[in-house]
Amino acid sequence: MQKWTEIINGMKSDVEKLHNGKDFYKGSNSLLVDGLLEKASMLKDWYSTNPQGDDRYKHILNMPKIGLDIDELVCDYLGSWREYWNITDVPTTWFFDRQILSRFSEMRLDDELDQFYLSLKPLINPKEIPFEPCCYITSRPVSSQVSEQWLDMHGFPQRPVYTTDPENDITKVSLCKENGVELFVDDRYENWRDLNNAGITCYLLTQPHNERYDVGHLRINNLKELVER
Numbered sequence: 001m002q003k004w005t006e007i008i009n010g011m012k013s014d015v016e017k018l019h020n021g022k023d024f025y026k027g028s029n030s031l032l033v034d035g036l037l038e039k040a041s042m043l044k045d046w047y048s049t050n051p052q053g054d055d056r057y058k059h060i061l062n063m064p065k066i067g068l069d070i071d072e073l074v075c076d077y078l079g080s081w082r083e084y085w086n087i088t089d090v091p092t093t094w095f096f097d098r099q100i101l102s103r104f105s106e107m108r109l110d111d112e113l114d115q116f117y118l119s120l121k122p123l124i125n126p127k128e129i130p131f132e133p134c135c136y137i138t139s140r141p142v143s144s145q146v147s148e149q150w151l152d153m154h155g156f157p158q159r160p161v162y163t164t165d166p167e168n169d170i171t172k173v174s175l176c177k178e179n180g181v182e183l184f185v186d187d188r189y190e191n192w193r194d195l196n197n198a199g200i201t202c203y204l205l206t207q208p209h210n211e212r213y214d215v216g217h218l219r220i221n222n223l224k225e226l227v228e229r
Helices: 005-019 030-049 077-084 100-109 115-116 145-155 173-176 191-197
Strands: 066-068 133-136 162-163 183-186 200-207
Touching: 005 030, 077 133, 100 115, 115 145, 133 145, 133 173, 173 183, 173 191, 183 191, 191 200
Parallel strands: 066 133, 066 183, 133 162, 183 200
Antiparallel strands: none
16 A cells, blocks of 8 residues: 655655756656656545555644643633622732632632532633543642533533642642643643643643743643644
8 A cells, every 4th residue: 555655755856856956857758747746646536545545644643641720721710700709800820819718718618619610601612622631630629520510511521520639749740640641731830830840741821820921832822722733
């Protein structure tokens, strides 16, 4: 079975010779342009007659195991938190609410915390995720079951949810390693730093609270960029 790259490499060779001023194949009266057109015609036919010979590199077939954060990645946590507690300023840092831990406790005592997380609005349409995540890893102060319920309600891929537990040394780094995550996406700089320092490639999804950090090429504006690179 002839491979597509054999024809493509032959076409590249013909184009390079044409570019360098050559018109004929060496020792022949055959025009390079005719050979190029013949190869192109053959390749066009192969889309229907020889798809099994398509050995070109395809990024989508070589995607790593990708883990996703939840809040401010697929759901609007900050918007709902600001509305709930009447916080008017748009946060430009993740450390925007000095009372956040006491407020979590208050909401838990009032039996409102789970419902708050279940009422969050999606930030993106699940159809905009151009791959299947292997898992979600979050630092939310609610159970993984609550997060799974929210994801299922809104049609996101039904993959496992893992929740950190710092008191027991269960971190995003340890959960990524335990579940074989090769690439992670987060919106919080501190998580981005810790994961990359631990050898797990992490991209920072742009949000107002992380725009000030220069993370070089490890920044994306949407999840589609992961398959376009």
